[in-house]
Amino acid sequence: MTTDARSHRPSLGEEAYVALRRLLLEGDRYAPGDKVPVVELARELGVSRSPMWDAIARLEAEGLVEVAPRHGVFLVRFDARRLAEIYETREALEGMAARLAAERAGLADVAALERSLAEQRDCLDRADATAYADAALAFHQAVLRIADNATIARLLEALYAQTRAMCRGMPTTPGELAVRRDDHAHLVAAIRARDPDRAEQVARVHVRGLAAGAGRASPPPDLPRRRRGRE
Known part of the structure; x- marks a missing residue:
């Protein structure tokens, strides 16, 4: 060697x-x-x-x-207060990442996001919550790559991992997943239109929805181990 x-x-x-x-x-x-x-x-x-x-x-x-x-x-154990703080931080960082993505995205970037939307739709059609969680995470990571800000990406990747570890097994309804996929579609539309203000607004509203869902779905003492958790 x-x-x-x-x-x-x-x-x-x-x-x-x-x-x-x-x-x-x-x-x-x-x-x-x-x-x-x-x-x-x-x-x-x-x-x-x-x-x-x-x-x-x-x-x-x-x-x-x-x-x-x-x-x-x-x-890491489930902690409602800590999770709320994570989502507050995510809202600010994802809003800025969405704004940067809208400013910097090229045609190939938008096409990649649209392929991700199609993959998410396929997961929903198959009622595969675990596959959807993977596809949603990949979507957010794609937005981070387009935003091209290494500091934001590093911070958000850590927060995504904490959310996923802390919320593993928390049930999510098909309706909630459909709303999240629609949020992603609205974000792609804002990025395609090169509208930073709209992109940031959509991203912030999306994270607030995730936080609200997590707040309603605190895990029971005997946490089921069937799904990997939330976005």
């Missing part, structure tokens, strides 16, 4: 971080507040404790896990 190839190889800590993050955010293995078995997962992922704890430190900084001395590591 050449020196150049070695220099581009991910570190064990980076590999552990990516693998552990995927385990916590995807599938139904862990519910909000669950203890994360660090030693067991280190063996499963084939890494030593050192890179595993490096990964956990990064996830703690992102707000995805909570480390309790002498008690262990836990996936």
Whole structure:
């Protein structure tokens, strides 16, 4: 292996971080507040404790896990007040991202967003809430790429992950999903029209709707593990 190839190889800590993050955010293995078995997962992922704890430190900084001395590591628990604060922050950041996207989008960007809308519609037609959650997240990430602001993107990606981890299993009705998809369509229309004011307004209203839905759907003590959660 050449020196150049070695220099581009991910570190064990980076590999552990990516693998552990995927385990916590995807599938139904862990519910909000669950203890994360660090030693067991280190063996499963084939890494030593050192890179595993490096990964956990990064996830703690992102707000995805909570480390309790002498008690262990836990996936972030559901916290209504914290979730409300996350949505307040998301409203401001997503509003600005939408404004920038409307100012900077090209024809290819709009076409990509329209393909995402079609994918979301297909998920709704199939009544696949998990696939819709994935498609909706990809839509928001596409808007961030068009906005082309690395700071906003970094902050929102962390907030998206926290929302997804905290709200896993919260039920969402088909009607709620349809409203969200319509919000996305209105946002694409504003971006296509290069209307920053309208794009920001639509994005803010959309996030307020997500927050209201989360507030009405606080999880029961025995959280079901069938869906990955909200946008």
